[in-house]
Amino acid sequence: MYALSRAAVAALSALSLVGCATPLTQPLKREVATAAQPVEVKVGIRQPELYGAFEVSRAGQAAAAGCGAIPGIGILLAAACGAAAGAMDATINASRAKxxxxxxxxxxxxxxxxxxxxxxxxxxxxxxxxxxxxxxSGVVVTKETTDAKYEETYKASTAGGVMFVNVDYHLSIDLSTLQMSARALLYPRSPAARAAAGLPGDLNAPAAPNQATAMLDPKNAAYRSMVVYRAKLPLQGKEPAEHLAAWKADNGRLLRTSLNDGMAQLGRLLVEDIQRGPDAPALPSLGKVEGDNRLQADLVAESHGGKLLRYPTGALYFQTTLGGTAAATAQAPAAGGTAPAAPAANTATAR
Known part of the structure; x- marks a missing residue:
């Protein structure tokens, strides 16, 4: 069954997530980086606290599709039928989130x-x-991550560029894994930076045929990245209650350690990725592996108690199983292995 994070459910239409036809990742050209100085950074963290994933109901969607296929039902009745089915999903998902x-x-x-x-x-x-x-400059948190608010921030900025970094953190459905992710989009703001990126220097100028009309469409970002951190408990396959107890033990020691390590790793991976320009050689593959999301990925590093995976989208995933080495990396970011997120299979977030 398809699962999604709560944060994603609430913000699927937001620019801060992924555009449908736009590649998930895009390296930063050196000429754009030079012209976009300084870069204002907004860290979007919409959720107020840690949340748990849940299985998202899609039954209503299937029912809604079926409404239109019923012969003779009529347009108005079909619309009412579809709305009722959608409301059913919303009710079920709200209950599961709670x-x-x-x-x-x-x-x-x-x-x-x-x-x-x-x-x-x-x-x-x-x-x-x-x-x-x-x-x-201006690395601050914002809780307002809507397209409208981000566009307002972008227009008001006096920096050479604006980078939005949307962060999400949650526990998996079975509570065995903590997942943290950072989705970064850097938009050139000054006329020189926009010109270097192939965009009109004037913000209000009409978009070129090869450009998106929405100002902050991901396609207009000069840099796009996705990095993900996944910390798994050693007792995989146990009951959720056992996983909960493991995270809670010793005043939440493992959970705190993982959150701190995840913050450091995401920051490190983001920095490494920003410096990896279009002409930089790709990280060499050590072999193909199947990720936790059941998708094939390239193993590009094994270090610091974890594996760094690169998915076909360019997203990086750092996966670690908690143990003796996990605590050691929490305070000092290791130099090699945080990986961004690829589409998760069977994971749902409730926010």
């Missing part, structure tokens, strides 16, 4: 003192200082 929240409430209570938004933005800001030849 149940997921109630299940992981003990974990939220354990980390109530963890200021995730502040820590995540600090990790990204610190990591970005390691990008040679680039200047980043």
């Amino acid at each position: 149940a997921a929240d109630e299940t992981i409430r003990p974990l939220k209570d354990e980390i109530v003192d963890l200021k995730f938004d502040q820590a995540m933005s600090s990790a990204i800001a610190k990591a970005l200082t390691n990008v040679p030849g680039m200047s980043f």
